Amino acid sequence: MKEKGILFVLSGPSGVGKGTVRKALFEQDTELKYSISMTTRPIREGEQEGVDYFYRTREQFENMIDENKMLEYAEYVGNYYGTPKAYVEEMLDKGHDVFLEIEVQGAMQVKQNFPHGVFIFLIPPSLEELKNRIIDRGTESEHLISSRLDEAKNEIEMMEAYDYVVVNDDVDHAVRKVQSIVQSEHCKRERIAKQYKQLLEVDER
Ligand SMILES: Nc1nc2c(ncn2[C@@H]2O[C@H](COP(=O)(O)OP(=O)(O)O)[C@@H](O)[C@H]2O)c(=O)[nH]1
Numbered sequence: 001m002k003e004k005g006i007l008f009v010l011s012g013p014s015g016v017g018k019g020t021v022r023k024a025l026f027e028q029d030t031e032l033k034y035s036i037s038m039t040t041r042p043i044r045e046g047e048q049e050g051v052d053y054f055y056r057t058r059e060q061f062e063n064m065i066d067e068n069k070m071l072e073y074a075e076y077v078g079n080y081y082g083t084p085k086a087y088v089e090e091m092l093d094k095g096h097d098v099f100l101e102i103e104v105q106g107a108m109q110v111k112q113n114f115p116h117g118v119f120i121f122l123i124p125p126s127l128e129e130l131k132n133r134i135i136d137r138g139t140e141s142e143h144l145i146s147s148r149l150d151e152a153k154n155e156i157e158m159m160e161a162y163d164y165v166v167v168n169d170d171v172d173h174a175v176r177k178v179q180s181i182v183q184s185e186h187c188k189r190e191r192i193a194k195q196y197k198q199l200l201e202v203d204e205r
């Protein structure tokens, strides 16, 4: 498929602040379309079906996989997380830019299908700070924290596969950096499209 919009993928190790940065980005006036993920994890207090995630049973999720309706998916801490294909394809086809916030395994699957996507990797200012964020969030038990950190080190090795690396030192700062990547990629594509059109027009004369 020749997509008309740009697919942006924000990824990075667990606990780095992907969700925090994405939410802050979408609180600003943005023309990006956020792709709501599907998950089998239980809904948390304060979350809403169809806003934070589409909450589904394992059976429903596996049916989506079998029917080839997922753009990517990964099993993460015992639950499935994935991006439904239809919305992303429809939005890109209409010329909208689409934004995914997903973990590393899923991002690598997307890269295979969308090599022209823009892949942004969020890193912590240090591993010590990453550890503090995982502890502060309070969602992991003590013994899981060290395995999470080991996993994070492996995830950080995937950094080279990305187009941009953004340090999440301060949320506003990180959001501004992501916004400027989005803007410059957008300008770049528009310029290329314009030049291509002009070239064809010259050829027709
Ligand atoms: N592969 C993939 N990962 C996702 C998707 N949606 C969310 N995630 C990631 O799944 C992980 C767990 O998310 P969540 O259960 O909401 O907990 P969080 O750690 O508080 O963000 C995070 O790293 C998300 O970025 C998705 O559609 N696909």
Ligand SMILES: Nc1ncnc2c1ncn2[C@@H]1O[C@H](COP(=O)(O)OP(=O)(O)O)[C@@H](O)[C@H]1O
Binding pocket: 012, 013, 014, 015, 016, 017, 018, 019, 020, 021, 133, 134, 136, 137, 168, 169, 170, 171
């Ligand atoms: N720039 C930052 N400075 C300090 N704490 C942060 C920052 N970004 C995120 N956090 C905190 O770190 C924890 C992990 O953030 P979260 O968005 O859940 O990460 P991820 O989605 O990557 O797993 C949360 O408690 C969040 O409030």
